[in-house]
Amino acid sequence: MNTDYDIVVIGGGIVGAAIARELSGYRLSVALLEARDDVGDGTSKANTAILHTGFDAKPGTLESAMVSRGYQLLSEYAKHTGIPVEHTGAILVAWDSEQLDALPGLRDKAVANGYDRCEIVDAAAVYAAVPNLGPGALGGLTVPDESIICTWTVNLALATDAVNRGTALLRGHRVERVDVTPDGTTLHTTAGPVSARWVINAAGLGADVIDGLFGHTRFTVTPRRGELIVYDKLARPLVDKIVLPVPTARGKGVLVSPTIYGNVMLGPTSEDLQDRTATGTSERGFEFLLEKGRALMPRLLDEEVTATYAGLRAAIDHGDYLIETDPQQHYLLVGGIRSTGLTAGMAIAEHVRDQLISAGLELTARNTLPDPPEMPNLGEAFPRPYQQTERIAADPAYGRIVCFCERVTEGELRDACHAVVPPAGLDGLRRRTRAMNGRCQAFFCGAEVKTIFEQQLEQNS
Ligand SMILES: Cc1cc2nc3c(=O)[nH]c(=O)nc-3n(C[C@H](O)[C@H](O)[C@H](O)COP(=O)(O)OP(=O)(O)OC[C@H]3O[C@@H](n4cnc5c(N)ncnc54)[C@H](O)[C@@H]3O)c2cc1C
Secondary structure (H helix, E strand, O other): OOOOEEEEEEOOOHHHHHHHHHHOOEOOOEEEEOOOOOOOOOHHHOOOOEEOOOOOOOOOOHHHHHHHHHHHHHHHHHHHHOOOEEOOOEEEEEOOHHHHHHHHHHHHHHHHOOOOOOEEEEHHHHHHHOOOOOOOOOEEEEEOOOEEEOHHHHHHHHHHHHHHOOOEEEOOOOEEEEEEEOOEEEEEEOOEEEEEEEEEEOOHHHHHHHHHHOOOOOOOEEEEEEEEEEEOHHHHHHOOOEEEEOOEOOEOOOEEEEOOOOOEEEEOOOEEOOOOOOOOOOHHHHHHHHHHHHHHOHHHHHOOEEEEEEEEEEEEOOOOOEEEEEOOOOEEEEEOOOOOHHHHHHHHHHHHHHHHHHOOOOOOEOOOOOOOOOOOOOOOOOOOHHHOHHHHHHOHHHHOEEEOOOOEEHHHHHHHHOOOOOOOOHHHHHHHHOOOOOOOOOOOOHHHHHHHHHHHHHHHO
């Protein structure tokens, strides 16, 4: 069988994009298949966007190793690509004696995870670090290297890099059926068949379904919804670091954190659902978060809410990431990348590469690779085009603001529409520029952004 590609990666989220990027650094033909019409439109677009040190992972797990390595890889990659990162640090707050007693164990756990910079501090130090914290904190644990990052830019940088390295990005290709033969696999997609020697399943919430198409019944994904509230930028002076609760068996709990776009977020909730598409927010979730927020930081509740959103973690009935190779089928599963995949994605890609080598795939590095892409900066803490006089002088489109809440210029909208991985719709344009993401939520700029998008699309066709 002559296959179309050596390797097909299913899923254009952070994990799939990172794997495609990694593998296209070798002399292989690689395709990245995504069911939706854009990359980064699944769980990778709606998370809390924290670059985790992995201090609280379960020591000895694959997840622990991947998060800690991923932290290093992504931090370095961000410097080369301009993915905005703010090293805010975090403080984990104990609100009762049981939580206070848990702090030494958490510090030891951090050390077991290879992170030795946590310190236990008393209540006075907690309030010195976060003066607007609600009353009742008894002590805390500092995590100086937890950071905030732009999850949208991470996904786009990895996908752009993969395409620049030769990956074929096939959007609108939902895999519905597979035919496995000893010489290769044909994936029957909504846009026709695609065949490959090796298939890598990084389909997030859909990974168990794809796994089933390969005849496996080893796990089930449960969509675990996390709802979040985004507060207005005027709230940002209230908190300059990530304020974490003591984690429980169900997850990391509700946090308050600055966002890379200059807002403050409160969340997420943690609720197991059946519906894998239920990314809407709920009144119950909103009320729950307000109650938590009232205790954590009462002054936050006086601020205006800009938006609410929800993401679905791909929780599985297995205490760790599930990354397994089937050498007979030339198939590799990347499952259960639950609540740390933004951080771990690049390390997972390295791990997948090593698994493929162990399974007998010969990899030869390409002699030359294109430089990593330079991504447009969406971070509030770094210069943006509307602030750059030289840039505006050279191209006045960067001086014409279209979205006033987020100060997004016509030049940025235009550039995004002509990028290596252009947006397929307005939501994709929002993730590439921040347009329509501010306090008016597109009320004032929506019509103009749409017009520009349509005009630029016409130029593309
Ligand atoms: C509320 C919340 C908070 C989080 N906070 C953090 C955090 O602070 N830090 C952190 O590191 N991580 C965090 N995470 C986790 C992180 O967001 C995920 O682990 C990561 O985004 C998973 O990426 P992925 O590529 O595996 O999945 P996805 O981004 O969901 O990508 C999978 C892709 O596969 C596609 N697909 C599915 N089925 C098919 C099919 N049949 N054919 C073709 N394509 C298909 C989907 O359309 C999707 O685009 C959080 C998650 C949530 C929900």
